[in-house]
Amino acid sequence: MPQQRVLFPNQGFRTPNDDQAASETSKHRKRTQINVACNYCRSRKHKCSGERPVCAACQDRGRECVYEADPDSTRAVTLKRTHAVLEQETQNLRQLVELLRTRPRTNIEAIIRQLREGDDVQTAIGNADAAVERLTGRLSGIEVQWNLVVAGRDTLRDLVRSNFKSLYPVIPPGRSAASSRTSSTCSSKDRRMTIRNLLATDEPDSRQQRIHGVTTPLTTGFDPASLSQLRPLVDDRLAAVEPRLWTTVSVSQIEMANMLSVYLCWHHTEYRLFDEDAFIQDLLSGDTEYCSQLLVNSICSFVATKLGNHDRGRTLTLRQAFIEEAIRLWTESRQLFTVTVVSAACILSLSDYFHTNETLSTNILQHGFYVAGRLGIFSATTATEPTTSALQKEYKAKAIAGWGCYRVCTTVALHVLEGPDCSREPSLPAIGKDVADVDKWLSWPRSSDVEESTPFSTSSSFASCSLARLMSDHTSLRRYLIDARLAGRATSEVVSLQMATLLLHNLTQWADSLHPQLQCHASARPFVLGMHLTAHKIVLESFRPFVGRDRISSQIYTSSLKQMTELIRQSHRQWGRLPNLSNAVGTLYNVLYSLTPFLEMDREANESFLLVAEILRHQSGTNPMIAGLLRYVLSAAVEKGARLPPEADEILQKLLVEEDDANPDDKVNASSFSFIADLDMLYSDPEAATLRSSLKRMKDGRIP
Template identity: 25%
Template sequence: MSDNYKRLLPAPMSPGSAQANPEGSFPKDTGPPVKKRTVSKAACNNCRLKKIRCDGKRPSCTACSRANMECNFVTASSDETPFMALKREVESLRRSTEDMLEIFDLLESAPDAVSLDILRRLKSIRNQAEGPSDPVDVLAVVKKTLEDDPLLPVKISNRQLMAGLIPETQQTPDVPSMAQGDTPSTSAATGGPSEGTPMSGITPTLLETSDSGTGSFEPLQSMHTIVDDRLKSIDFQRWTNVPITNELAAMLVSLYLEIDHPWCPLFDADLFLDDCVQGKTHFCSTLLMNSLLAWTCQSYSNLQPEATNFVAAFESEAERLWEVEKLNNTLTAAAAAQLLNSTSASRGRDDFANRCLDEGIEMGKRMGLFGVSSENASALTWLDHHQDWLRAACHTSWGIFSCACMRSLHLHRAEIETPPLLPMPGEYFETHGFSTNYTYSRTRTLVPTRVGEAFKAMCKFNLIVHELIWVYFGKSDVVPAARATIEFAEQIYQRLFEWAQSLPLELARGRRNRHSYLMIHLYYHCTVMELFWPFLQGSADKVIKVDAFLTTTPTTKDIHESSVNQLKRLALIYCINFTKACSSTLWHIALLYLANAMLCETMRSGNLRDPECWFYFMLCMTCYENMCTYYYLSSMAIIARCLNSQAFRNGSFQVVEITMLGLLSMALRNGFLSAPEANTVLSDMRRIGRRYNAQFTVQATFMVDLELAMTNPREAQVQTLASAFHELAIFREFTTGELR
């Protein structure tokens, strides 16, 4: 049937005929070759409108040239497609919008006088015949004119800073273990490291920013209502002789239960509140109540200003009761010693604070809460598996141990040699089927039932920190730099990495994060920085071998810088979202570590006026100045206008002053600040603080220069550096010609 169809192609020629006449059937075309039509990637506007062929010639196509018409293209070049042109236009509009928003930020955050000056400059610039008209040009001129303005030490807008330093994700694909399993970065973390952040995946990213931005953190409930209804039923006059109202005392205890207690509980809050209501003295005592109220009045006077008047009274009453009960081995007395130590230390009474601390730790050892080598010598022998007493003892033992570890980072002094042998809070009851008795089971409480997760994670973390502390700061005259080894740092960092990966997701995710969760992240990065600080001077390029790193070979400097970058980000998040919780002790440790990192970074780079380092150093100084006051991000850059007259009424001004003196002394020594700049910061603070306890003598021995502390701890102490401030300022004035 194939013969019935017409052939479309001729039959192939036989080989013989093809060889005889190779060109017979297909004569060769000897004419000129036909030129292919030039393909244009984009037609001009006229040809597109008329829907005719456009050859894309520039500056004018052939059709427009023949018609003597103006020829315009949407594309910038012949190689650009319309889609590329659209993308370029969108990017240009985005940059223009950012520039306008930055100008708006300058107007919004600057003082009135500076804002008016910016508006005047904008008008003069836009009115000039040949002046810039594009927003980026206008912004550049405004920034240049304000470059030397002393009222604006930070030239980075808040909006731009937040966008650049708080990216949506911080994970790097070079660390595959961070993307597997229930790790801190598994929730929607797909992007690479942010630009300008070297080795951002080296340190596990414990906190990620949710889609809703930095404002997705849970606010303090105690600002609106107390966290537990039982506080309304407590008659506080039964527990103290200080004439404080029940409403104020209940609010202060509520703030403590929400801010400090979740990540470092010194007592079981459920048992404590029950005894307070019923008047029992098993898990509450007058000593514990007075110590607790002394600390809360000291810490939260910014939220409850009337509490300022009771700080000294509660501290005096607690000190009197401690002298009576310090020989009695009770859980409440051991917990009260830690609170009394924190209060006295923050008020510049280091001698009494250290004595109270040592006596409290000795009491804990006598009770077998920690510092014992076997279970036969531990508190398990007298607790006899009693549920309530075991709950209380677990909280107190691990709470004191956690406080000691955090305090050791501040003091560079080891305190508890052996960790508690008691179960971590909640573990015993979970394994024995009593989990409902561990958490807050009452429906009348607003305290989250899983708030214990933060403390359980802290207990496991502090076991790692404890080993670091005893190797670096144990009872020996050898300085930390001579004790630290790369092998030990690798071992500890491997354990830190594994701990970070094992965190439950509710502690790692950024959405609706609580204050206690953020404190864990701050503590983590401070510890990583402390671990690698001894190697920055002589072994910064040493490679750290960690099993999780398959494709990267980070050095000690890389890991340290990664934690510094994360600490910057966390500090901003904390300031923005937890302005009313800045009294946490660990928060001030984070400020100290961040300020030290900025000073050391500028010294190594040689760029003493680095704007980013300047910003974060001033952020730390402003947070110190505004201790126990409301803090607003828009005021960070204008340090002289950030101070609040309520800042130092709680008596902690002297400790703030001596801490700032130490940091300013370091900044002067490194050339980071000039003498007039340092004196301006100090005089502004003293102008307010001189009205309160100006003649009080401060006693403090904690470390301020953390890098110097690795080789010369005595010279790195706060009192040594603070006393050298005025000598350094005078020396700088004479050698550089600077005037006050």
């Protein structure tokens, strides 16, 4: 068989030139893939080169080249991304509006301050949510401390009865003062009708009487108008003070010595914003480490403001002069970061608040807290105590100023719902370990008048600091409940009532730990009465939301209110109309609001209501803020249908006449104060009606 030839495919006739032409043709036909053309090329229906930032066509014609899509995306995908961004911004703005509607004013001001400083909306909202988480964490800490379990109403009632039955026996709201005093004389159980040691009716022994007699140099015969007359000073060294070293106000040596003595005697122990012994030493030597012109003028303006409520003469003139001088010095000292600035800021803020300048008072207090933070007083880490004497003195001064600032902030927040936010305690212990042994103000009480030297200032500092912690816990709980009400969220009644019970338990432990000199008895000092008034105010507000649903809560509420009025009577009997309760004006207004539902049911409530109204009326002589608030409270009580005692109605009519006759520039709109808004929030009309009906039901035995 013949061999066949292999056939190959015909590739035609090819030349080198053909290969070169084919490569050039393929190279010429290769195009750049363009996802999105610019707006100009799209309008001309021209092929766009896609170059950025300017394509070839726009560059040749001098046109503005604008793309509606990202380089790595299409126009549809870019529109979706833009829409998502706008949706997120809209959601943030809606959330911001909701926060402005529902959050307290303090949080709102913080959000606005962040926006003005350049932060975006999402950052401001995130910080606000973080603040809520911190608050929730603080409340969660209280729950952990109490070891809360899911409990029903019966379990909670048994819990309260088992812990507080001996401390809070049943006190009918209609019980008269005479019968209460009679039974307290006959029965030791009735003497403990409130939290143990919050108000002990036992008379002090002879040693306690002698201590209180020598440690209170001012008597009930003190005349505020006679500051030029030398009286027994709280410290004899004050008589050598040189006014020209510390102020430009025309004041005599005796007047300044007496004003400083009044502050140290009546007001210093309540907050203790500076080391009194170091202050007096620098005051006499002219040093400015622990004493300054700002601090001295702030103290004098504070005292003159208090005494100015009782005197329209020389003290009123000094008040205006010292306030102007203190404000001038404050403006010049804003860039300083010293301990005296912290102390002066707290004192000056209280003085300005009672001088009707609420905004300035809040700003000064916030700046003082900021300076304390810059000094490391509120740092996150606990500072170690120094060893040298010089550092110990500085350490002690910072610790005292820090805890004093903390107490002032918590006190303001206790009386005003939207007060300064000072949730962190000072990192420095209240009294250093090595300093506690020498923390004795030997000139008060004087060592020659007392058999044994008592570290009274140390005991009062510990008591005040412990109470400040409880005030901070109560403020956190109250803000939680108020925020829940504003936002329309449902709160767990059982958990809230258990946390209120925890506060009562902690207050009982606080009262049991008090020094004997800090117990309440007939000759207790005003600041001691003020501390116990504050403790009862915490109990009053903590159990108020539950008075219409739980009988034990109603009994605790009425018992605390009854004891608050007893404390006010005791102070009035012992100290008269001195400005000893002027620091507790917020508490007095709270008592007025709380007594309103009782006016038609209890004769003793009428007497207490009238006494508190007369005290506030006396303090409102030259203070338009106190006068305006008192007028507002009495008018609100009448509008709510309460029948005022005749004398209280007469006070209201006089206040209304004075308002009509007052100079328009001197008029004060009481409703503009945040304090009034907070009272309206705490004691709204529905709650007042619920309280009034619940009290009647409790008397009839219809509350289980």
